[in-house]
Amino acid sequence: MLYALKIATRYLTANKAQTALLVTGVAVGVFIFIFMSALIGGLAEFILSRTVGDISHITIEAETADPALLISPEGHVLVVAERGRARTATLAEAATWLPLIEAVPGVRAVSPQITGAGFLTRGAQVSQVSVTGVEPGRESAILDLAGYMVAGDVRVGSGLIVVGRDLADDLALSVGQTLRLQSSNGVTSTLTLSGIFKTGNGGMDGARAFVSLSTARTLFSMPQGVSRIEIKLDDLNAADATALRIRALTGLDAVPWTDGAEQLMEALNAQAQTGYFLKTFALITIVIGVASALLLSTYRRRPEIGIMRAMGAGRRFVIFVFVAQGALVGLMGGIMGATLGYLALLPFPSRDAFQPGTLPMDITQGSYGLAITLTVIGAILASILPARSAARVDPVTAIGQ
Amino acid sequence: MSALLEVRDLFKTYGTGEAATRVLRGLSLGLEAGDMAALLGPSGSGKSTLLTILGTLMKPTSGSYVMLGQDMIAADDKALTDFRNAHIGFVFQFHNLLPDFTALENVIFPTAVREGRETPAARARGRDLLSRMGLADRIDFPSANLSGGQKQRVAVARALMNSPELVLADEPTGNLDRASAMQVMDLIDQINREEGTTFLISTHDEKIAAFCRRQIVVGDGIVTG
Ligand SMILES: Nc1ncnc2c1ncn2[C@@H]1O[C@H](COP(=O)(O)OP(=O)(O)OP(=O)(O)O)[C@@H](O)[C@H]1O
Ligand SMILES: [Mg+2]
Numbered sequence: 001m002l003y004a005l006k007i008a009t010r011y012l013t014a015n016k017a018q019t020a021l022l023v024t025g026v027a028v029g030v031f032i033f034i035f036m037s038a039l040i041g042g043l044a045e046f047i048l049s050r051t052v053g054d055i056s057h058i059t060i061e062a063e064t065a066d067p068a069l070l071i072s073p074e075g076h077v078l079v080v081a082e083r084g085r086a087r088t089a090t091l092a093e094a095a096t097w098l099p100l101i102e103a104v105p106g107v108r109a110v111s112p113q114i115t116g117a118g119f120l121t122r123g124a125q126v127s128q129v130s131v132t133g134v135e136p137g138r139e140s141a142i143l144d145l146a147g148y149m150v151a152g153d154v155r156v157g158s159g160l161i162v163v164g165r166d167l168a169d170d171l172a173l174s175v176g177q178t179l180r181l182q183s184s185n186g187v188t189s190t191l192t193l194s195g196i197f198k199t200g201n202g203g204m205d206g207a208r209a210f211v212s213l214s215t216a217r218t219l220f221s222m223p224q225g226v227s228r229i230e231i232k233l234d235d236l237n238a239a240d241a242t243a244l245r246i247r248a249l250t251g252l253d254a255v256p257w258t259d260g261a262e263q264l265m266e267a268l269n270a271q272a273q274t275g276y277f278l279k280t281f282a283l284i285t286i287v288i289g290v291a292s293a294l295l296l297s298t299y300r301r302r303p304e305i306g307i308m309r310a311m312g313a314g315r316r317f318v319i320f321v322f323v324a325q326g327a328l329v330g331l332m333g334g335i336m337g338a339t340l341g342y343l344a345l346l347p348f349p350s351r352d353a354f355q356p357g358t359l360p361m362d363i364t365q366g367s368y369g370l371a372i373t374l375t376v377i378g379a380i381l382a383s384i385l386p387a388r389s390a391a392r393v394d395p396v397t398a399i400g401q
Numbered sequence: 402m403s404a405l406l407e408v409r410d411l412f413k414t415y416g417t418g419e420a421a422t423r424v425l426r427g428l429s430l431g432l433e434a435g436d437m438a439a440l441l442g443p444s445g446s447g448k449s450t451l452l453t454i455l456g457t458l459m460k461p462t463s464g465s466y467v468m469l470g471q472d473m474i475a476a477d478d479k480a481l482t483d484f485r486n487a488h489i490g491f492v493f494q495f496h497n498l499l500p501d502f503t504a505l506e507n508v509i510f511p512t513a514v515r516e517g518r519e520t521p522a523a524r525a526r527g528r529d530l531l532s533r534m535g536l537a538d539r540i541d542f543p544s545a546n547l548s549g550g551q552k553q554r555v556a557v558a559r560a561l562m563n564s565p566e567l568v569l570a571d572e573p574t575g576n577l578d579r580a581s582a583m584q585v586m587d588l589i590d591q592i593n594r595e596e597g598t599t600f601l602i603s604t605h606d607e608k609i610a611a612f613c614r615r616q617i618v619v620g621d622g623i624v625t626g
Contacts, residue, residue, distance in 0.1 A: 001517065002517060003513050003514060003516075003517050011501065014501035304496075307493075307496060307497065307499065308499070308510070308514070309458075309482070310456065310485065311485070311514065311559070312482055312486020312511055312515060312563075313482070313514045314479060314482045314483075396458050398496075399495075400449075
């Protein structure tokens with residue numbers, strides 16, 4: 001069908017202005033498609049990185065098993081033991097699990113932690129604080145602490161503590177000073193402030209302190225195990241599947257971040273739906289544009305179609321001539337739109353450097369190949385109706401016109 | 402001479418009911434290989450209708466049509482398309498050429514559409530035919546820019562491209578001046594004599610009719626002479 005392709009090409013080049021207009025129209029549709037893809041994709045990326053970028057993707061918490069409730073067959077509660085205030089559940093076997101979890105594909109970092117509450121005092125000032133004991137050297141495994149440091153550095157070696165900026169301000173702390181931390185278990189340690197961070201999250205900056213795992217062990221009277229394992233993944237969208245895997249592997253209750261994030265997921269979903277909707281409309285516009293232009297062309301070329309049919313061109317040949325025109329218009333418009341889309345996205349900051357106040361366009365999520373493919377398919381579908389009407393042209397009346 | 406085609410009892414009625422126009426009413430006609438025939442008759446007598454039916458572009462309301470031993474009435478669209486391509490050439494009065502193609506591209510269309518591409522052999526034959534039509538200097542000319550007489554000569558060359566047994570020409574010189582008309586007729590006559598191609602040419606022009614060795618006159622839907 002090389003020859004039909006030649007004729008299709010000639011028909012398109014014979015009316016350069018008209019073809020250019022049609023291709024430009026298609027390109028605009030493709031441009032919108034790509035722009036929407038980059039915007040919706042970038043927006044989702046942006047929102048996710050802002051909300052879950054700094055949190056654990058999968059969390060394993062020690063069973064804070066409620067004390068046994070003994071219930072008699074008649075339904076009377078026999079014994080209710082009050083939960084000890086200082087009681088801390090432990091993941092006693094943490095040392096065994098960690099290498100296993102680290103070996104799961106897609107796991108980027110694992111952070112065993114001991115968490116608890118306490119009071120930070122300096123002189124007469126006292127502040128309530130939530131304490132997290134992390135492994136020295138892995139301070140930034142989950143939360144990018146190193147990136148948020150505003151003073152000192154992130155070391156949490158023995159006898160050292162890192163606190164949030166607001167907390168530091170409340171207590172008028174500066175790096176190098178010593179302070180006392182009393183845990184809810186009643187254990188007190190004297191620690192030196194090695195660094196101050198500011199994440200922008202009020203709860204974090206005002207009431208969070210990081211110490212080393214061994215300091216936390218002493219503070220919370222936990223000679224072995226940990227209270228919590230936080231896991232960071234390469235791909236946060238893989239959290240559900242990976243959590244299932246870890247659960248199957250270790251029997252531990254691994255909870256993905258998506259649990260309890262239904263509202264966020266719903267919002268992201270709605271946003272994606274809006275994107276699909278707009279992209280579908282862009283494609284429909286392309287299809288209608290191509291179909292109407294080709295229909296007009298088949299009408300204008302009726303005598304020629306009649307002549308070709310009289311000279312021995314079959315119906316399939318005529319169909320191919322017009323479908324090929326549609327495909328060529330789709331391909332040219334697709335490539336042109338994709339190129340323009342790419343060029344238009346270039347000035348936007350990369351996904352790691354989104355600026356507040358600008359559109360979080362993600363040039364890597366432009367779906368260029370998909371846009372071109374769908375456009376070519378759409379243009380081919382759009383040309384079927386005109387092509388069929390061309391193939392049905394009656395040579396007698398067409399030539400007699 | 403052997404029979405090239407034979408039509409019997411052709412009826413053709415356009416439209417139905419009140420608006421029905423009964424154009425052919427039992428027309429029978431035979432053409433021999435090598436005939437050079439003029440098709441005459443008053444305007445509206447059905448000359449174009451007959452040529453269209455003989456060209457397999459339209460089926461009669463009833464009647465039989467056999468060409469080269471094949472039944473043209475029973476054949477389907479695909480078979481007729483291939484048959485036309487191989488055995489029948491056309492020259493129309495208007496709308497003959499594809500305007501966006503050159504003279505040569507127009508001439509070799511019947512071969513290219515059959516072979517799926519424009520072969521060097523087809524190009525060579527096309528050039529040769531155009532030269533014989535006196536258009537050696539117009540081979541790569543856009544056909545839209547040719548004069549009326551030149552266009553008709555290109556159309557004759559194209560009709561001959563696949564060496565058909567039959568060429569049907571519907572008033573081929575209808576809108577040409579006398580000199581151009583005679584030039585086209587001379588070429589047709591030359592091909593007819595040299596290659597034995599059968600020509601059936603409808604015309605209102607006495608001079609052109611006299612040019613042909615046979616005259617077929619239609620009237621009242623049948624051949625009257
Ligand atoms: N498609 C059609 N529908 C209805 N009537 C038609 C159609 N084509 C032709 N006719 C009628 O059939 C009759 C014969 O037409 P045709 O074109 O065959 O005549 P013709 O002999 O070629 O005339 P002319 O010498 O003027 O070209 C005319 O009365 C014409 O109006
Ligand atoms: Mg006529």
